[in-house]
Amino acid sequence: MVASKTVSSKQETWLGALAAALLSLPVPHAQAATLAGTAVSNTASASYQMEGASGSTTSNTVATEVDEILDITLRNTGTETVRLDGRDAATFAIPFVLTNTGNGDEAFQLEAADPSQEVAPTVAIDVDGNGAYDPAVDITLSGQPTPLLAPGAQLNLLLRFARLPTGAGGATITARAETGSGAPGTFFAGKGDRGSDAVVGRTRAEATLPIAYGVGSGGSVAQLIKSQTVRAPDGTAAPVSGAVVTYRLALTAGGGTVLSDAEIVDPIPVGTAFVPGSIQIEDIAVSDVADADAAFFDGAAIHIALGEISQPTTRVVTFQVTIL
Amino acid sequence: MIKIHSLAIGSSALAALASIVILAPAQAKTTGVTLTNSVLVQHKSAAADGTTRITLVPANHVVPGDRVVFRTVYKNHLAQPVSGMVVSNPVPANISYHGPAEGSPAPEVSIDGAHFAPLAALTVAGRPARADQVRAVRWLVHGQVPAGAAARYSYEASVK
Structure with a gap:
């Protein structure tokens, strides 16, 4: 019972912090895609005259369901090559932004890799959006996905190194929709919002962001x-x-x-x-x-x-x- | 007997017509004038010659950006011709009208659901109306529709 309560308390803290992070996100004005699970229905009608009297009729109603399309973009918000000189290893992070460009609520799984580093870099949610890592505020994603992002929502993220690299190099961030990714058109029956199906979109529902850094x-x-x-x-x-x-x-x-x-x-x-x-x-x-x-x-x-x-x-x- | 009410289809002249009663056989399915509606989506596949083949398949599921075709087929099952036929189809919310589909005559369109005209003749706030502002379409069938005659009208659109 005690263990259970502790977990619950941690989850509340986690969710509370995330809610604050997501509320601070800008709402993109361009987002207007029809939400996953929406039904599009259509009924035609006709009127006519016959021997001076009028008649009318209606067609069958066709209902079409809008599936959830899985799409994502990653964007580097900093300079093309990050300089590491004089950085504070405790707070230094490279900011980037993940955008849910699909039409449903979706969580994303992130990975970071850097062949020159003994310990793989990590990804954290930049809760206060200041582009620097603050262990008291920001949340490191230790293998778990991001919280659900609404269609069009952006999430400020940070790439962090266990130890600051001492030479030039590059890291790669990869993100995938948790529902699924792969070739455009890949279909996940019943996995979309509101009971709809999910379909991988043009971005393959995955994105890779190379980050170059240099020293000196x-x-x-x-x-x-x-x-x-x-x-x-x-x-x-x-x-x-x-x-x-x-x-x-x-x-x-x-x-x-x-x-x-x-x-x-x-x-x-x-x-x-x-x-x-x-x-x-x-x-x-x-x-x-x-x-x-x-x-x-x-x-x-x-x-x-x-x-x-x-x-x-x-x-x-x-x-x-x-x-x- | 089936009682058929005139529908408010956006034309003041037609909407003013009173409800009437038409004598018809009990098998209502194939009597009178029937309308059959379908929504089709463009399905792209690679052809053997390296080109992309586009076919239309029933759109049970769509995603934003899909090109769809709304198709309405009418048939006069009566033993006599009808005239003044108007086939109307609203453009559903979340659908962006593009124009008549291949092989279909251009419909009159409406921005407000009441006033119909060719798209080029419509304005919105003093500017030429755009196709994506169209909220309803209709086709006026000129002349008589003979007994047994059928025709197909369709428009192309995309899922917003």
């Missing part, structure tokens, strides 16, 4: 990290003809040197066509022509003038091509 000011003064995502016409990530590839270029000043007249020149790959109007700098669209804004496409490569960058700012540029 050695190496190049700037680092350009390029990544890509592919979206095929059928919703998968297959690099087939007609698929749209979104490239993400992240330039980080790394050595304490201020960069001036920084420019990114990135040729588009052979066998692809640039998507007009797709260049964005820090999520803001810019034009393709050489004009007052910082970007243009010369027919073969995109050019991005980034001007002066002072450490440790990261500038992120995205653009799209279509596979021919």
